Amino acid sequence: MDTKTRPKKTRPRQISPIITAVEAWLSKIASSSSTSASQLPNTQDLLASAPKRWVAYDPMVLLPSGSFGSCGWTTLLSSEPPTSTDELWSRVLANISKTAKGKLTHLAVNEGIPLHSAQSDVPHGEDENILRSPTRLRTLYGDFGPAELPAARQAPTAEDFASAFWVATTQNGVYQTWAPRWTMFSRGNVTEKARLLNFHAPGDGPNMVHRRKPGEELGKSAAVDLYAGIGYFVFSYAKLGMRVFCWELNPWSVEGLRRAAVKNKFSVRVVQEEEEEEEEEEEEELGLLTSGVLSPEAGNEQIVVFLEDNAHANRRIGEARDQHGPIDIMHVNCGLLPRSDCSWESGLNMVGHKGGVGWLHLHENVGVADIRKRREEILDMLRGWCDGPRRRIVDVEHVEQVKTFAPGVWHCVFDVCIRDGGD
Template sequence: MATHQSGHESRHSKPKPRQVNPITAAIQSWIAATLPSTESDSQNSRNENLINSAPKRFTIYEPLALLPTGSFTSETWASILRTCDEATCNSLWRSILEEISKTGQGRVTHLAVNEGIPLHKNGEDAENVRRSPSGLRMLFGDFGSARGGDQPTRSDFDDAFWVGTKQNGILQTWAPRWTMFSRGNVKEKARVLGFKRPPVGQGDRWAVDLYAGIGYFVFSYASLGMRVLCWEINPWSVEGLRRGAKANKWSVKVIQGEDLALPMETLLAGGERIVVFLESNERASKRIAEAQDSELASNITHVNCGFLPTSEPVWESAWEITRLAPEAWLHLHDNVGVADIESRRAAIQTTFAAWAASGGGLRRPSVEHVEQVKTFAPGVWHCVFDVCITGSSISNNGT
């Protein structure tokens, strides 16, 4: 005879044990093994404070576990860590790595705290245009030599610590000691992937990224089958881009040093999917004009201008380098107050309309969309203004 026990069993079955946070578990074990035990109220309070003020979240970029800003900086933690020797501290960091590795999200061997990307160089007024992560707090593991920051050699690259992750099915790699990674761009990268692929057999479609970084948006355009011209001034980012392109099986060429003096026709002759210029994007317009004189890179359908707090200095260049395309999209990144988004959109429309009028009105720009990517600060959004340009600067009679 059939019975109905499932409901009865579910009511009386033992609840699953609550999973302890891996960092908490590691700290509890470390406290028990390391700190003297007197069972006093003050010691119990101290231990409770250590656990409660410790980070609970982490991000894995194999083989690195990255902890959030401010981790292990509370007064209680600072007091304890000051009294511990290196071996004792390392036993804590090693225990945390072991517990995180048990979660099945990836094996980690290095531990660091993400202290954000400073907008200015250490002790200087100059802007940190390379977005070097000088605030990264390295807790455990060999992150590579501290030498070779601005002018790294191939040996520096080979000896550095590299990590990677996959977003939208695309691999990216970088050296965390020298290069930032913006996890929050994943949504915008996916949106770029949503643009239509170039029709097969109608010649090369090109994209340009004027702030290429480690290939955030470069790889999205490459995935769409476009050839991509990139500009980036941080050699560590360029190396990360090169390694990432290889990992995704895209051909890539880095132009640097003496090769920068070669003609564009020579530089683009290899047919690589991605060509990276290790130089300022101030030279992009001139280089692309030279390529277009040789009937190369004529159909530039996307230009990414991904620099914050604003990429406005390159907007006119983006307008100029798409002059031969029948339709082009400019993706203009900008930090905007939430109450100012529509007025900023109108101002951008006015600016591009003025450029169009000065060029004879053959091209028609329109701010088609504003994407709010993520909050940058309270009340401030990282926005992307999509400007669609139809009509080229070449009239029907070829002039």
């Protein structure tokens, strides 16, 4: 018997559709009369520095940070007429579309979401980018809508929303949409969304038996998201059957959340700060409260979005409890990075009910060597806030390392279990 090992069949090397498009374009411009070979940067260098990866958000392709940003590429692209560069981007989109579900029409480079934004009226010319606006998005191809609002106003109108470019994706069976010029999308949160969806499912082990909740109980409970964005975690709670109260400052994110809620068949209401006094005027000005959202029978929507600072959250929840009776808040999500500790005491005051159990989900960027230390610091901080007539038992029962933020730094979620300790 021949015992020699048969040689393994090698699969043909897969060439990136971007590289295929780049090669064809470089070949064309090299042979054109307007460009001599001596004027072209080294072709191999251009190919080596061209992006190989991408993410498609229908109908947009988003390239990694720095794409086509090397010295060779910037020199070449600046020397080519717009019709030539448009042909390159069109080729890239056409090639990637062959592997996608539909036609992709827009191309941009994701240069990251800055933690600060330039402001001329603050010290050092920078202010915290509270709205997480993608000010460094580099658009390459397609109409992304107006780049800025008219100088006379800062708040977007219904017409602004209509003229903007919107993209969408579906994760864990949940539809989400956003305007890439005006708000961010965090792709890496997909695992945390799935974790929340399964938070109360059986099979978490004997130490987590208290997490197991039937759908009937979840349907009578509520969740709070103090940093809602476009609904990253809001929709996970809603899909579990809970009512969700959430806060968000960026009106573009709120509009994305509202649109996605409708698409996902969740009833939704948008509440603006002091809307009780100027409801009709603000509806016309901001264009957020579309027909039917603030109907006479409003008040039982599954998702209620407050377009305001979350400093008002405790007051709003108190008003809701005064109006509708006890509200069992089982979850409070504090999802701001790099840290969200400014909202933790507020969240602690909201969560749970007498005889019940609830959870705070505290997001922070933490050095991997400091996770255990930070866990103890959080526990001490929350227990200090619990000193008072209302006895509460606090336990940081789990730390989820969601994704790396930087070398040696993790985006962590600290699951804090809050139990009522009785009288």
